[in-house]
Amino acid sequence: MNKFLENYLSNRVLSRMSILIIDILIILFSTLTMYFLRFGFEGLTTQVKADGITTTFVLVFFNVISFLIFKTFSGVLRFSAFSDLVRIIYALTLGYFISFICLMVIKKVDPTFTVSNTIHFATYVLNVLLMIFSRIVVKEVYESITGKPQKATNIFIYGTKQAGISLAKAIRGNREFKYKVLGFITDEDNMVGKNLLGLTIYANNENLFRVLEAKDVKTVIVSPHKMDQIRNSPLLENFVDHNISLLTTSPVNEWNGTLTGKEQLKDIQIEDLLPRNPININLMEIAAHIEGKRVMVTGAAGSIGSEIVRQVASFNPFNIILIDQAETPLHDMRLELQKKWIDINTNIIVADVGNATRMERIFAKTRPQYIFHAAAYKHVPMMEDNVSESIQTNVLGTKILADLAVKYGAQKFVMISTDKAVNPSNVMGCSKRISEIYVQSLSRHLEKNGQKTTQFITTRFGNVLGSNGSVIPLFREQIKNGGPLTVTHPEIIRYFMTIPEACQLVLEAGSMGKGGEIYLFDMGKPVKILDLAKRMIRLSGSQNIKIEFTGLRHGEKLYEELLNASENTIKTHHEKIMIARVREYEYEKVKDQIEELIEISYQYDDMRTVKKMKEIVPEFQSINSPYEAVDRLLEKLEDKESVKIQDAFSI
Structure with missing residues (x-):
């Protein structure tokens, strides 16, 4: 009936x-x-x-x-x-x-x-x-x-502010949600025991789980404004220990008048729970630099490059030039731009940044005013096995773009670097440090000679959550397959930042830079990868998933640094952005060394190439890598040279 x-x-x-x-x-x-x-x-x-x-x-x-x-x-x-x-x-x-x-x-x-x-x-x-x-x-x-469907899931809502109330009303009024709200959870003592929308408000304590069990509640929906408390408290572990699954929503102001289950009610992800403070950027300053400009983004199909494209598109540039050699992801980016930013003129170009002739033609045709250089090979173990490709893309590609930026009068050149460039222990990190050295020395050279037409800015940060090949997607796939989760070392730690956060700071640093700076981003607290793996297992609700330690990979450190021992920082007006004081290099000498390195790379002699890299960046000390042999060879040469000098003085 x-x-x-x-x-x-x-x-x-x-x-x-x-x-x-x-x-x-x-x-x-x-x-x-x-x-x-x-x-x-x-x-x-x-x-x-x-x-x-x-x-x-x-x-x-x-x-x-x-x-x-x-x-x-x-x-x-x-x-x-x-x-x-x-x-x-x-x-x-x-x-x-x-x-x-x-x-x-x-x-x-x-x-x-x-x-x-x-x-x-x-x-x-x-x-x-x-x-x-x-x-x-x-x-x-x-x-x-x-009413609600007979198979509706009993739920509690964590949060009694306006967002929590709106969430309860939305769930009650939408049959798409097969949930039945039975109560609220609060952290405020003065709210405990009161009624809200005819439902009792319960305290967030041990008694709560007895109530949840009695009411057959297996799901708690966390109000968006409560996410910070979930992130920085043991509450998550308490819920998981009691087999309570957690959901959350986007902020109320993003609901567009209604809350839809498919789009805005979602499982809480590990990215939501890592300790991070919100980032505020100067939108007006960024807009002033980008609006109406011809903006080039290299590596535009990658994790960082594609997000830079999205954020740049929101500032109404004259056009965006997207460059990448990954055809399919670049095509996907084209479709996204056509759907979301149909009014923005775009140039979608499949090209290798290491191809000087091709890049010269592109610059001559598009005349970019603002360049975000994100194209690079980034995977540490892969680059240990492909040294020459690391040099020909990361170093040569950067040199070609930087030189063309000067030749064609680009206003700004923002290079995306990495924390692995500090005291590098692997080929990838050293290739990025060499790129930093070239860009910075070129900027100083132009300034000294009164030819400073392009402002060169480098941004240096750590791992980004959810990027292609990063640890979180890997763990998620391993959990889906029933495990085990593979961790290289029980003590390994990493800094993490979300892709949008990192790109926001890149735009901010680009707008504030005057040329020659290396900007560091405050990455927050480092995260122990073992703890990350455990938390992801608990969050998934999966049982009996093991963690296996596979040993450090070639070139991998236990921890990454943002500054080496001889460097310090200068504060900027943004609390999360600092300027690194780094050793300065003479441009002509650097230019000759890098050109020699590039020539050697085309001989595909990995040992010889790495030896030259270590000559340019003396702090490059290989770890867990076959190139440790090069370090030992250089130490012997230094010892012999030292003996010769001592003998000369004794004579």
Whole structure:
């Protein structure tokens, strides 16, 4: 029977005219009721004949006009909201006020006509109550008949502020959500035990889990503003220990008037729980640098490059030149731009940044004013095995782009570097450090010679969450497959930042840079990878997933640094961005050394190439790598040289 009524009511809606007629009948009923209460049954007929017909007609006429103005009958009664009830009050107040003025005018024209102010006001109050009551009754009856699906999941909502209340209302009013809200959780002592939307508020303590078990609650939806408390407290572990799954939503202001389950109600991810403070950037300053400019992004199909493209697109550039040699991801980026930023002119170019002739043609045609250089090989173990490719893309590609930026008068060149460039222990990190050295020395060289046309800025940060090939997607896939999770070392730690956060700071640093700086980003607290793996297993709710230690990979450190021992930092106006004081290099010498390194790389002699890299960056000490042999060779040469010098002094 309930199923029949549910289907019947779901497919039928009262017409506007029907609702208007019901509201008119409520006016008539309110008027007659007040006359009856005032004059009794015997006097009702006489009084209505004398003045009641005129009064009723005036009330109906002006209230109908008011209903038309406020559109009180245009909604669906069973989905009435608070705003609909407020409109009813406004409409009746206006209608009764105009009616009263009209009745006063009639009384002045016809002294025999009587108007009772008490009856008029009492009719207004009763009319308001009955119309509001009619909406509430229809809504409650519909919800009691249809209710939630029989297989609805019992849930609690963590959060009693406006976001939590809005979340509860959205879930109650949307049958797409197969959830039944049974209570709220709060951290505020003064809220415990009170009722909210007819539901009890419970304290966040050990007793909570007994309540959840008694009410058969296996899911808690965390209000968006409570995510920071979840992130920085043991609450997550408490929920997981009791087999409670956690969901969250996007902020209320992103709901676009409604909350949809598929898009905005989601499982809490490990990225949501890592300790990070929000990042604020100077949007006006960034917009001033990018708006109306020709912006080039290399590595535009990668994790960082694609997010830079998205953020740049929001600042209304004249056009964006996307360069990458990964055809399929670049095509996906084209489709995304066509869908979201159809008005922005784009140049989608498949090209290798290490191809000087190709890049020269691109610069000559597009004349970029602002360059974000994110194209690079980044995977440490891969580059240990492919040394020459690391040099030809990371070093040569950067040199070609930097030289062309000067030749074609680009205003800014922002290079994306890495924390692995500090005291590098692997080929990839050293290749990025050499790129930093070339860009910075070129900037100083141009400044000294009064030729500074391009501002060269380097940004250096650690791992980004969810980037291609990073540890979190790997762990997620391993959990999906039932494990084991592979961790290289029990003590290994890394800094993490989300891709949007990193790119926001890149844009901020680019706007504040004057040329020659290496900007460091405050990455927050380092995260132990073993703890990360454990937390992801707990968060997934999976059982009996093991963790295996595979040993450090070639070139891998236990921890990464953002500065080496001889460097320090200068603060900027942004609390999360600092300038590194680093050793400066002579441009002509660096240029010759790098050109020699590039030439050697084309001989594909890895040992010789790495030896040259170590000559350019003396702090490059290989770890867990076959190139440790080069370090030992250089140490012997240094010892021999030292002996020669001592012998010379003794003579």
